Amino acid sequence: MTKYNIAVLGATGAVGRRIIKLLEETSIPINHLKLLASARSAGTTLTFKGQEVTVEEATPDSFADVALVLSSAGGNVSKRLLPEAVKRGAVCIDNTSAFRMEEDVPLVVPEVNAAALKEHHGIIANPNCSTIQMVLCLEPIRRQFGLNRVIVSTYQAVSGAGQSAIKELQAENAALVNAVSQPTPTILPTAADRNHYQIAGNLLPQIDVFEADGYSHEEWKMIHETKKIMLGDMDAPELKVTATCVRVPVEIGHGESVYFEVADQTATSADIRALLNNAPGIVVEDDPSTQLYPQALTAAGRKETFVGRIRPDLETHGAFNMWIVADNLLKGAAWNTVQIAEKLVTQELI
Amino acid sequence: MTKYNIAVLGATGAVGRRIIKLLEETSIPINHLKLLASARSAGTTLTFKGQEVTVEEATPDSFADVALVLSSAGGNVSKRLLPEAVKRGAVCIDNTSAFRMEEDVPLVVPEVNAAALKEHHGIIANPNCSTIQMVLCLEPIRRQFGLNRVIVSTYQAVSGAGQSAIKELQAENAALVNAVSQPTPTILPTAADRNHYQIAGNLLPQIDVFEADGYSHEEWKMIHETKKIMLGDMDAPELKVTATCVRVPVEIGHGESVYFEVADQTATSADIRALLNNAPGIVVEDDPSTQLYPQALTAAGRKETFVGRIRPDLETHGAFNMWIVADNLLKGAAWNTVQIAEKLVTQELI
Incomplete structure (x- = not known):
């Protein structure tokens, strides 16, 4: 069974913390979980499945060995870093509005339009909470x-x-x-x-x-x-x-x-x-x-x-x-993101 | 100039207190202000134009010498007492929903339908705040x-x-x-x-x-x-x-x-x-x-x-x-009530 290296970008935020919690219960086989944030938040320690994980500063090279990025940093961070992650082979699910309206970016609520996922080119957008x-x-x-x-x-x-x-x-x-x-x-x-x-x-x-x-x-x-x-x-x-x-x-x-x-x-x-x-x-x-x-x-x-x-x-x-x-913060953000990640894995789109 | 005896029914409530405050600034010539409430609140002292006024228990006979009643007690109190006030010659402006839908009760926002006031039969209803x-x-x-x-x-x-x-x-x-x-x-x-x-x-x-x-x-x-x-x-x-x-x-x-x-x-x-x-x-x-x-x-x-x-x-x-x-509490209740009172006086409908 393939196990995935997953990165959470914006790990210390309200949504990031909930994504980490939801990943503890996910069916996705996780090899390694990398927690990324801004330089200011780097060094913070968060818990994943009972283990302490130190948050690292997100840079383009953070994504070198990552298969899946769950991102909920700000829109500018997404614009700067997600194309770098895609270049390095990662598939990104983004919680900001940075890419939502781009033609080749699926905007997905899994219960509504999971079929749109198969047209992704590396970035999938999570819609606005409301x-x-x-x-x-x-x-x-x-x-x-x-x-x-x-x-x-x-x-x-x-x-x-x-x-x-x-x-x-x-x-x-x-x-x-x-x-x-x-x-x-x-x-x-x-x-x-x-x-x-x-x-x-x-x-x-x-x-x-x-x-x-x-x-x-x-x-x-x-x-x-x-x-x-x-x-x-x-x-x-x-x-x-x-x-x-x-x-x-x-x-x-x-x-x-x-x-x-x-x-x-x-x-x-x-x-x-x-x-x-x-x-x-x-x-x-x-x-x-x-x-x-x-x-x-x-x-x-x-x-x-x-x-x-x-x-x-x-x-x-x-x-x-x-x-x-x-x-x-859950269906409006973290949970919808994790649902998309699960669909990508079960539909072998990653 | 005629001076009026005015009664505030429900004087100790959130709306009643605001009515009293607004009556301090009204152009209506006031002879005597009577503050009425339930037996439980009777005895409370409120201030009107710097003078302490003791709240009295409202009974049918409270309205014997009253020209105008501004009422914001509950609907049941209005149903019980306002017809008694009308019998004794008072005109009543009621803040509850007790009489709003009765055919012969004008429901008035003065800026919108002040003309409806002239069809009153003793009771005028103040509409719902929203x-x-x-x-x-x-x-x-x-x-x-x-x-x-x-x-x-x-x-x-x-x-x-x-x-x-x-x-x-x-x-x-x-x-x-x-x-x-x-x-x-x-x-x-x-x-x-x-x-x-x-x-x-x-x-x-x-x-x-x-x-x-x-x-x-x-x-x-x-x-x-x-x-x-x-x-x-x-x-x-x-x-x-x-x-x-x-x-x-x-x-x-x-x-x-x-x-x-x-x-x-x-x-x-x-x-x-x-x-x-x-x-x-x-x-x-x-x-x-x-x-x-x-x-x-x-x-x-x-x-x-x-x-x-x-x-x-x-x-x-x-x-x-x-x-x-x-x-x-103001335009939605007390102020609209006092505006109606002022219209009744200026239009000589009282």
Whole structure:
């Protein structure tokens, strides 16, 4: 049996740490696990299967003997290092947006479009967290009933902006509770923009920077990644998607209020509930009579995506509302990455 | 000049306290202010214009010499006491949902439908907090461009569930910060339902109890109150409305992601921005280039409703997204109530 040398790039981050944990339970035969990060984090010790592993600084030569790279460092790191890894024969799964829209880079949610993996040229992109949980729930509906239109509003946890954003929320919450003056925010809404605002007790309708058309880049991603994953074309006109993305004072667990219109006007809420109940990776939590619905706290730490509050628009035929929650660091990032790695191995694409 | 005897019913609550504060600045000539509450809260002392006022237990006879009642006790209290007040000659403005859908009870947002006040028979209803801020922004658009459809997702602060819900969030946040075990929740998502869940660090897609059709009563209110306020008919078919209401761990300030379709296909985002800029009670905060958009923290304590992120759906003509935030205890409750009182006085309807 082939055993693989695997590298985790961005090993010390919120997603990197979860990838390492998930690799402890994976079916992939691992020969050697290399943990890579920036020079600043090099020397940190992390645990893998009970053994201490020292994090090394990532350089092009780090990938010389590596078969598979699971990357969740920043976009610039990916742009600089992943082509070097590919040159040295590695296959890379990247969690950043660096390569997602390149024509020859598959953008994959395994339950939705695992078939796209076989067209890879060394780099496979992991989609944006908020996109993954939505397409996972929409794809079974699209296949069965046809999907014309999606209008989504997100409630996104701060961990989507990394470990430092979690710390920022915690420090702000502590200041609120202790009634002392607030620390100056330096991360949220996004480290990439000029102004930073308190997230504790607040709502920030900005995730990532703004495009010229007034949409945030996160909203742009939800529109175009959804089309690329479900239809293979980032501009596919047959599915209309619009999005509003909002950061909320939650550590882990993205919520999404998703409105959608199907082609088959005979579809009912009961049909959709049954369909999603049988779909891989999805748990339907939908019983108003017992107050059962997805919550951020109950989704945190779980690999599955949770959906509930499925109900028809009472005035528009073939239109529905639903509420989706997933752990943005697991299915939204680390778990989807490890799932892709497992598919690459079982489909002998590595 | 006539001076009025005014009673505040529910004086010790989160909304009642704000009503008293706003009455300190009102143009209404006040002869005597009576503060009323349940037997449990009677005896509490509150301050009005520098004077201490003792809260009295509300009974039918409390209203004997009162011209105007501003009520924000619970729905059952309103149902029991307001007809008694009307019998004794008072005009009542009620913050609960007790009378909102009765045919002869005007449901009023003064900037939108002040004209409805003249049809009152003693009781005027203050709409639901999340409805007020939305119709305030939609009405100028409807008048100018026609409005066909609204799809709204709310991000609602815990203060909408009263003072005890604020305390619950604060206690839970303190437990998180101090890393001690969580207190057992007893209020949220709603005191009226069986199960209670932690709101700190969480998202709860339930506000009020559920109806048989799977919508929460809060969602029902947003649909039917919007139609009654804007079109005078709670079932008006010419405007389609659907809603998803979610509680978020924020103390004050409801956010709303509002998607809407207009009749006039020539309307642009710039037109809508200009229109709302000139509309009463609205502040447009909409400049992505300087990261200017409505936030819960910046709206808290303000009487105005804030709107931003106004942008067209890039794939559907005549459709737009916008983001609205208001202080749910002020414009969503106390301030709208005092505005109605002022209109009643200036229009000599009392």
